[in-house]
Amino acid sequence: MDSSAAAADRYTYSPRLRWQPEVEEYFAAAYGRDRFARISEALAHPSCYSCIRVNTLKSSTDAVMQKLINLVDQNGICGGINCLEIGQQKGGDKTHEGISLVHKCPYPGLDNVIFVQGSGPHVLDYESQPEQSVKEVIVSRKCAESVLRGAQVYVPGVLACSAHVEKGDKVAVSVAVEKPADDSGWTVGITRGTVLQGVQSDVHYEERKGLYIGQGITAMSRSGIFRVLHGVAVEMTERVYRLPSFNDVLEGEIFLQNLPSVVAANVLDPQQGERILDMCAAPGGKTTAIAILMRDKGEIVALDRSHNKVMDILKLAAEMDLNCIKAYKLDALKSVRKINEAGNVGITDNCTGATVTLGEDSDNCTGSSTKVNAEFTKAGEDSSTTSVVQTGRYHPNFYTSSVFTSVHYICSIRL
Numbered sequence: 192m193d194s195s196a197a198a199a200d201r202y203t204y205s206p207r208l209r210w211q212p213e214v215e216e217y218f219a220a221a222y223g224r225d226r227f228a229r230i231s232e233a234l235a236h237p238s239c240y241s242c243i244r245v246n247t248l249k250s251s252t253d254a255v256m257q258k259l260i261n262l263v264d265q266n267g268i269c270g271g272i273n274c275l276e277i278g279q280q281k282g283g284d285k286t287h288e289g290i291s292l293v294h295k296c297p298y299p300g301l302d303n304v305i306f307v308q309g310s311g312p313h314v315l316d317y318e319s320q321p322e323q324s325v326k327e328v329i330v331s332r333k334c335a336e337s338v339l340r341g342a343q344v345y346v347p348g349v350l351a352c353s354a355h356v357e358k359g360d361k362v363a364v365s366v367a368v369e370k371p372a373d374d375s376g377w378t379v380g381i382t383r384g385t386v387l388q389g390v391q392s393d394v395h396y397e398e399r400k401g402l403y404i405g406q407g408i409t410a411m412s413r414s415g416i417f418r419v420l421h422g423v424a425v426e427m428t429e430r431v432y433r434l435p436s437f438n439d440v441l442e443g444e445i446f447l448q449n450l451p452s453v454v455a456a457n458v459l460d461p462q463q464g465e466r467i468l469d470m471c472a473a474p475g476g477k478t479t480a481i482a483i484l485m486r487d488k489g490e491i492v493a494l495d496r497s498h499n500k501v502m503d504i505l506k507l508a509a510e511m512d513l514n515c516i517k518a519y520k521l522d523a524l525k526s527v528r529k530i531n532e533a534g535n536v537g538i539t540d541n542c543t544g545a546t547v548t549l550g551e552d553s554d555n556c557t558g559s560s561t562k563v564n565a566e567f568t569k570a571g572e573d574s575s576t577t578s579v580v581q582t583g584r585y586h587p588n589f590y591t592s593s594v595f596t597s598v599h600y601i602c603s604i605r606l
Contacts, residue, residue: 201399201400201403202317202363202403203401204401204403204404204431206236206368207231207235208231208234218230237311237336239434240306240307240308240309241309241435241447242296242304242306242447242448242449242450243255243305243306243307243446243448244303244304244446244448244453244476244480245303245445246443246445246511247303247483248486248512249444252304252305255305255441255444255445256293256295256305258441259307260293262440292307292308293305294306301453301457303483304450304453305445309433309435310433311431311432312431313430313431315406315429317363317403318361324389325363326355326356326360326389327353327387327389328344328349328353328365328424328425329350329351329352329364329365329366329367330344330348330349330366330404331379332366332368334349335348335366335404338427338430339431339432340434340436342438343425343426343427343436344364344426344427345421345422345423346420346421346423346424347421348424349416349417349424349425350367350381350383351381351387352385352386352387352413352416353386353387353389354386354387357409357413358409358410359408359409360409361406361407361408361428362409362425363403363406364403364404364405364407365399366404367381367395368402380395383417384417404430404431404432405427405429405431406429407425407427408426410425410426442510446476448476452477453480455477456477456480456484457484459481460484461485462485463486463488464485464488465490466490466491466492467489467492468494469481469491469492469494471494471496472493472494472518473495473497473503474503475503475516478491479507479508479511479516482508482516483511487512487513491515491516491517492517492519493516494518494521495518495521496521496522496525501519504518
């Protein structure tokens with residue numbers, strides 16, 4: 192294989208999923224090996240559309256669709272969403288006429304969802320010079336996921352960079368994927384600030400093969416990337432997947448959110464006037480979706496263990512003009528208290544907001560929401576504890592005690 196063919200094979204986007212042998216055998220037996228192989232390939236590639244949830248308290252789906260069409264047609268905003276045009280899509284070397292790139296979600300009950308079509312995967316030419324390695328940047332998986340959805344490369348997402356990279360240089364961007372570690376955990380195996388050599392002797396050279404997500408122009412030098420905390424590190428010029436970026440587009444009216452997250456809020460079926468507990472709520476996508484479904488009437492207690500994440504929730508709520516969301520810093524997994532034999536409810540230490548307690552053997556918190564029905568019994572004005580009655584339908588060790596102001600409630604939980 193000559194050098195040009197080797198480069199073409201290397202600078203591609205062709206990720207592969209690695210399954211644990213027993214898991215792979217289980218699914219292969221369940222689906223058949225050919226179908227499971229297709230499923231694995233699909234899971235390794237992003238969707239070719241962006242899913243947008245409309246804030247129906249501020250606008251309608253039809254109005255937002257028209258605004259998006261108008262914004263695409265205006266030259267000034269075209270670059271902001273990757274120059275996608277309504278009725279025309281460039282994918283690879285072909286141009287598809289008559290395809291509407293903005294359309295409503297076809298699934299019933301999701302009238303507030305809009306799809307914006309993109310294209311990909313595209314084969315990119317990195318224009319490497321003979322006997323000269325391409326300058327490269329490696330980003331984290333989370334950063335890469337954002338880039339594949341239309342974002343730029345921001346400073347916190349950069350893990351490694353070639354030497355002698357200056358502002359304005361063209362760089363190839365690849366993603367670092369986690370792999371099993373010796374302690375049974377997962378690690379990317381790259382220390383932030385690592386210098387990439389661009390030669391086969393580079394310890395991370397083979398790991399990058401097939402994981403290139405695009406190329407761009409550096410907005411700062413290598414030293415700047417690893418010296419500052421914020422800002423754009425690489426402005427993407429070519430992408431494997433061309434999807435629109437909605438940064439600063441229709442703020443407060445739309446929110447970019449994966450369809451399963453939208454569905455999760457709908458399945459909860461929140462009603463006006465109810466009290467909802469959202470554990471591990473950051474960055475607030477499902478939290479705000481629930482608030483909009485409630486028409487901003489009721490109360491949502493949103494928890495997260497990071498102060499910055501709590502601020503993100505509040506920022507998003509303010510952007511969408513939602514007032515029913517109250518966010519608190521709290522690690523729900525560490526707020527475990529059980530009702531003792533005397534029937535007293537433990538109060539979590541160092542809590543200034545709502546506190547939720549789970550049984551010690553309950554599952555990890557991954558953004559779950561719990562509905563607290565408004566069946567309240569008022570007690571003394573000096574009480575500030577909310578206890579939740581266990582019903583036989585739920586986890587046998589699921590108890591909740593929440594701190595509110597000056598009222599004692601007896602509540603029932605519906606998951």
